Amino acid sequence: MLSLSVALLLPVLCYLALKYASDNVVDMPRHYLLDTVVTRIDKGRTVTDTVWHTTANIHLVNQLGDSVSLYDRPGKIIVADFFFTSCRGICPRLTANMAKLQQSFIRGGDLRKKIDSSIVQFISFSVDPDHDSVNVLKDYADRFGVNHDNWWMLTGNRGSIYKFAFEELKVDAHSDEPITPDFVHTSRFVLIDKEYKVRGYYDGLDSVSLGKLARDIGLLMLEKDKKQKSELFTEIISLSWLWLLIVCLVIFFMVYMRGRRKING
Numbered sequence: 001m002l003s004l005s006v007a008l009l010l011p012v013l014c015y016l017a018l019k020y021a022s023d024n025v026v027d028m029p030r031h032y033l034l035d036t037v038v039t040r041i042d043k044g045r046t047v048t049d050t051v052w053h054t055t056a057n058i059h060l061v062n063q064l065g066d067s068v069s070l071y072d073r074p075g076k077i078i079v080a081d082f083f084f085t086s087c088r089g090i091c092p093r094l095t096a097n098m099a100k101l102q103q104s105f106i107r108g109g110d111l112r113k114k115i116d117s118s119i120v121q122f123i124s125f126s127v128d129p130d131h132d133s134v135n136v137l138k139d140y141a142d143r144f145g146v147n148h149d150n151w152w153m154l155t156g157n158r159g160s161i162y163k164f165a166f167e168e169l170k171v172d173a174h175s176d177e178p179i180t181p182d183f184v185h186t187s188r189f190v191l192i193d194k195e196y197k198v199r200g201y202y203d204g205l206d207s208v209s210l211g212k213l214a215r216d217i218g219l220l221m222l223e224k225d226k227k228q229k230s231e232l233f234t235e236i237i238s239l240s241w242l243w244l245l246i247v248c249l250v251i252f253f254m255v256y257m258r259g260r261r262k263i264n265g
Contacts, residue, residue: 028223029191029199029216033170055196058164060125060156063137064148070196076121076150077220078192079213081204082165082184084128085140090187094204098122098189099144102151104214117150120217125165127184129155174201189213193220 033053040047059069070078081098083091105116126132132140137153146153154161165171165184172179175186191200191213200216203209 028219029193032174032198032200052197053168055168055192055198056164058160058168060154060161061134062148062152062154063134063141063146065134068152068154070123073121073150075194077119077194077217078121078123078190078196079217080123080125080169080190080192081188082125082127082171082186084126085132085136086128087185090185090205094187094189095124095140095144097204097210098124098151099146101210101214102147115147115149117147119221120150122151124151124153125161126153126155127161127165129158129161169198171201176203191216191220193223 031050031052035051035053038049038051040049055070057069057071059067062068079098079101081094083094085091102115102120102122105119106114126137132153132155134155137155141148141151141153162181162184166181169190171184171186171188171190175188177186179186187204189202189204189210190198191202193199199220200213202213
């Protein structure tokens with residue numbers, strides 16, 4: 001009976017061990033901006049589901065004069081910040097550091113140094129859109145060597161930009177600098193995942209914080225959709241031949257042991 005139990009439980013135990021290891025091998029970037037907690041009854045048990053805030057869409061104009069929106073590049077991770085071109089304080093350093101981050105996505109071995117724009121969309125919102133016209137933004141972007149394929153510098157309605165900063169990204173609650181409703185001036189980079197949920201705030205002036213941002217981007221690239229069933233579990237279930245082999249081996253083992261007992265009297 002012990003051998004039978006081991007034979008039957010071994011595949012299940014292996015699956016559970018692999019699943020536990022895969023779920024706990026890395027510390028994924030946590031969620032921010034809780035919307036609500038929903039309580040429901042599932043099979044007689046009380047279950048609570050956390051509903052994280054989904055960043056609303058916003059429509060603005062980029063440095064090339066194109067009308068764009070946050071949702072125009074589905075399936076991409078977003079790194080956002082706030083700046084203005086006439087800033088003589090932190091903004092040039094923020095833009096320079098964002099440019100370094102963008103350059104880190106240059107495809108290996110590409111002699112033309114072409115940036116892989118399929119992973120991250122960089123977005124810089126002007127907090128002085130009245131001054132920062134399309135032409136001003138284009139000149140500013142070119143000065144910092146911005147690749148326009150996956151970095152937008154956006155201008156548009158001031159009220160929409162400020163509402164987005166305060167109500168959708170909550171930058172005032174996650175910045176060390178005091179921020180007033182009259183002027184958004186923050187050193188924070190905001191990380192938004194593929195489902196438009198905020199996953200981190202980072203000091204755009206600090207190399208350690210930027211290193212963590214780069215790491216978290218990599219982790220979000222590997223993050224799987226939790227709504228989908230585990231591929232590992234599906235593969236194990238689909239190995240019907242393996243299960244049949246295990247059952248046959250167990251039956252053979254039981255018959256063999258019974259025969260040995262008869263021989264031994």
